[in-house]
Amino acid sequence: MTEPSLSALLLDGLVVLLLVGLVFRLLSTRHLFEAVMLYVAYGLTLALAWVRLGAPDIALAEAALGTGVTGALFLNAWHRLAVRSGKDDDLPMEPES
Amino acid sequence: MTPSTSSSGDNGADPSGASSTPGSSGTAATGVDAADVRPLLEDDGSRDDPALLKWLLGLLLLPMGLALALGLRGAADSRDPRIPDLVAEFLPETGVSNPVTGVLLNFRGYDTLLEVAVLVAAMVAVWSLDRGERLFGLPRGRDLDEPVLTAILRLAVPTAFLTAVYLTWLGSSEPAGAFQAGALLAGAGVLLTVAGVLRPPTAAALPVRVIAAGGVAGFVVVGISVLPFTGAFLAYPEGWAYPLILGLEAALAVAVAVILVELFVDVPSIPVHDPALDAVDPYGDPLGRALAPDPVPPEDEGEAS
Numbered sequence: 001m002t003e004p005s006l007s008a009l010l011l012d013g014l015v016v017l018l019l020v021g022l023v024f025r026l027l028s029t030r031h032l033f034e035a036v037m038l039y040v041a042y043g044l045t046l047a048l049a050w051v052r053l054g055a056p057d058i059a060l061a062e063a064a065l066g067t068g069v070t071g072a073l074f075l076n077a078w079h080r081l082a083v084r085s086g087k088d089d090d091l092p093m094e095p096e097s
Numbered sequence: 098m099t100p101s102t103s104s105s106g107d108n109g110a111d112p113s114g115a116s117s118t119p120g121s122s123g124t125a126a127t128g129v130d131a132a133d134v135r136p137l138l139e140d141d142g143s144r145d146d147p148a149l150l151k152w153l154l155g156l157l158l159l160p161m162g163l164a165l166a167l168g169l170r171g172a173a174d175s176r177d178p179r180i181p182d183l184v185a186e187f188l189p190e191t192g193v194s195n196p197v198t199g200v201l202l203n204f205r206g207y208d209t210l211l212e213v214a215v216l217v218a219a220m221v222a223v224w225s226l227d228r229g230e231r232l233f234g235l236p237r238g239r240d241l242d243e244p245v246l247t248a249i250l251r252l253a254v255p256t257a258f259l260t261a262v263y264l265t266w267l268g269s270s271e272p273a274g275a276f277q278a279g280a281l282l283a284g285a286g287v288l289l290t291v292a293g294v295l296r297p298p299t300a301a302a303l304p305v306r307v308i309a310a311g312g313v314a315g316f317v318v319v320g321i322s323v324l325p326f327t328g329a330f331l332a333y334p335e336g337w338a339y340p341l342i343l344g345l346e347a348a349l350a351v352a353v354a355v356i357l358v359e360l361f362v363d364v365p366s367i368p369v370h371d372p373a374l375d376a377v378d379p380y381g382d383p384l385g386r387a388l389a390p391d392p393v394p395p396e397d398e399g400e401a402s
Contacts, residue, residue, distance in 0.1 A: 060264070060280075060281075068287070069361070
């Protein structure tokens, strides 16, 4: 095991910080559409983390399944809710107070 | 929910009776009592103190996270140190040179078999949400007059298809395999479906079911047909491991792709805004339509009232 270079450490630290930040925003946002988009961004960042951990096959599965297909399913569900409630623009998770 | 409705004098005032046996009340069209429908997006007036709730949640989650982290550390320490050497020693006999594929498709083939069976079960579950009668889950395709979308499709779909074939083949020597390939194919399929180019049939169509079950069926057929030669389920005879694994991976990739697209297609169709449904389901319960029983025949209704 070679000593990791400073730039690699910085990159990995950035990915970790980005993951935590995305999750925090994703869980605290009040808008469903924003949450879905953040979830997709989170999945892609997680795929990057898997690549950095030396598991490109899991990174592929995360990007294709966790982000692509799940993101599409979430968008589909969001669209259903938007159509069903008669408005196509952003849906709040809770009523704005 | 049974399609034949009971006509023994139930009324809308009893919530449990109304939800289980749709009958003569004003909600006979769907059998769902308005009082039963929980708000999904609208304000129901009740409020917990959000700040207090957040702190309580944090207090609860912190020890849980710590326990998980400690447990994971323990698990990493307690794994059997002989396993990597064992896998490396017997890898030449698996017919493949990638240890992950060797474990998944040879040493522990039944794990992968059950994994695909779970996927098939998930597809059936989603399909059953809409009583599984529709042959097509999404609206009719439309002509593409959007140049950007067309350009993206022309680039992405063939690339995804080619990459999926490559990944299936690559799985025997490098980190890749049927699940990644299937997911990529499914991504292309969903893209085409959303763009309105492709209109995949639901799982009500026989070919869809045959292909989706093909992964599990292939595994079982191979597993049983090697029994006379090797005496064990899914133990490949010498020299046959590589072609069998490659064939199984190909069947798996196609099955996984079809199942994942079906998860997308088989959900109850995106409903057009239906004012009649608002009377019983003003909150847009996504399952409101799917759970609605069959319309009551006129003579049945007369008997009930």
